[in-house]
Amino acid sequence: MxxxxxxxxxxxxxxxxxxxxxxxxxxxxxxxxxxxxxDQVPLNIAVTGEPGSGKSTFINVIRGLNDEEKDSAKTGVVETTMSPTAYLHPHHRNVRYWDLPGIGSPGFKPMDYLKLVEFDRYDFFLIITTERFRECHILLAQAIQSMGKKFYFLRSKIDSDLKGYKRGRANCYKEEDILKKIREDSINGLKAGGIGNPQVFLLSCLEPDKYDFYLIQKTLEDELPSHKRHIFLLSQPNFxxxxxxxxxxxxxxxxxxxxxxxxxxxxxxxxxxxxxxxxxxxxxxxxxxxxxxxxxxxxxxxxxxxxxxxxxxxxxxxxxxxxxxxxxxxxxxxxxxxxxxxxxxxxxxxxxxxxxxxxxxxxxxxxxxxxxxxxxxxxxxxxxxxxxxxxxxxxxxxxxxxxxxxxxx
Structure with a gap:
């Protein structure tokens, strides 16, 4: 040889x-x-959104756990997170996903919220919703941006949206067109609220091999500082x-x-x-x-x-x-x-x-x-x-x- x-x-x-x-x-x-x-570089990822938006399920899937395993994040249709809760990756204990308290209550004040959850500890924020992004998401993103950190918008449970479209419009159902419309509507709504060039990802935690699950992984990897990319990549599920x-x-x-x-x-x-x-x-x-x-x-x-x-x-x-x-x-x-x-x-x-x-x-x-x-x-x-x-x-x-x-x- x-x-x-x-x-x-x-x-x-x-x-x-x-x-x-x-x-x-x-x-x-x-x-x-x-x-x-x-392998000891700390990585802290904040996951926030309204109650019932799928924060906990996302945290479980991205860590390679199901909802019933030991150390999985608690899931439910009502808010189960009263204070920031860290969930460690099973193989990379220095990678932590933080399930933050829900946002969107009347009189929501993003700066007070960020102080409450200890803003400085996180490398970036994932803002999740199951429907349209609302004022609370926009206000929170603007506050995060003003304090010099990155954020990403995740539209979860996209499989449920598609099923709803299919039931109501079976004769003209085209998945690609519907996904494009949901994405464009989300981006346009965020832009109208004052967010420049928002990054929106469409996800289904029940079908993680579809939609934008890999795209969000790739984007986060590409935009992380070089010394944190290695541990983030190795901690990702193999879908x-x-x-x-x-x-x-x-x-x-x-x-x-x-x-x-x-x-x-x-x-x-x-x-x-x-x-x-x-x-x-x-x-x-x-x-x-x-x-x-x-x-x-x-x-x-x-x-x-x-x-x-x-x-x-x-x-x-x-x-x-x-x-x-x-x-x-x-x-x-x-x-x-x-x-x-x-x-x-x-x-x-x-x-x-x-x-x-x-x-x-x-x-x-x-x-x-x-x-x-x-x-x-x-x-x-x-x-x-x-x-x-x-x-x-x-x-x-x-x-x-x-x-x-x-x-x-």
């Missing part, structure tokens, strides 16, 4: 940028700090092939960094004489197995291949979870990921030669890596393992989603 095709050119360039202007040890510490910090591809891409950019950490584990263990409980060529074993297990677990959960996520996807689209599980081909995606499972894979795949090839590929950009004896091979071996499993799990996730979206007989 031609080694130059193993590592994409953009990754080689990024490695060179890290190491060419700084001493090697300092650059490694910078890489380790980046990996420690990237769209586009989202799966983006997750694969962002994980891919971190692989060489994990490989650098693995390399340093080997070098450190060599100098310290650390005990090697298992025999894996060119790895420090305990430290590297734990590193690989943790990263693979992150892949598995982010791509929705764990048991809980598969059950939720099956429930969302009315499928049997065993049918979804049947298209998973990667052993580590369909089993509990343990040290022993990864150890067995390492010793059965002949990965050392691939590790040498990866190391040779990076040598022209970061020559220091190939001179670090077995540490250099650890870099290549870890890089190849994570690259291979990332590709396999991403493909498994794509197959699972396709299976979930198949039309029922």
């Amino acid at each position: 031609d080694s130059k095709n193993l590592v994409p050119e953009n990754e080689l360039q990024e490695m060179r940028n890290y190491f060419e202007n700084e001493d090697f040890a300092g650059a490694v510490e910078e890489v380790k700090k980046y990996l420690e910090d990237i 769209f092939q586009q989202a799966l591809k983006k997750k694969r891409k962002t994980f891919r950019l971190h692989i060489w960094k994990w490989a650098i950490v693995s390399m340093m584990n080997v070098i450190t263990s060599q100098f310290s004489g650390a005990h090697r409980a298992l025999s894996v060529p060119h790895l420090s074993t305990n430290g590297d197995l734990t590193l690989i297990v943790n990263v693979l677990e992150e892949y598995k959960k982010a791509f929705g291949l764990d048991t809980r996520s598969l059950q939720l996807l099956a429930d969302t689209f009315g499928k049997d979870p065993e049918d979804l599980r049947s298209v998973i081909e990667t052993p580590t995606a369909s089993q509990e990921i343990t040290h022993e499972l990864v150890f067995h894979h390492l010793n059965s795949q002949g990965l050392t030669d691939m590790g040498r090839l990866v190391t040779a590929c990076t040598n022209q950009f970061v020559p220091k890596i190939s001179t670090l004896a077995s540490g250099g091979i650890a870099f290549g071996t870890t890089y190849w393992i994570l690259s291979s499993f990332l590709a396999n799990m991403a493909e498994d996730a794509a197959r699972v989603l396709s299976k979930a979206l198949e039309a029922s007989d």
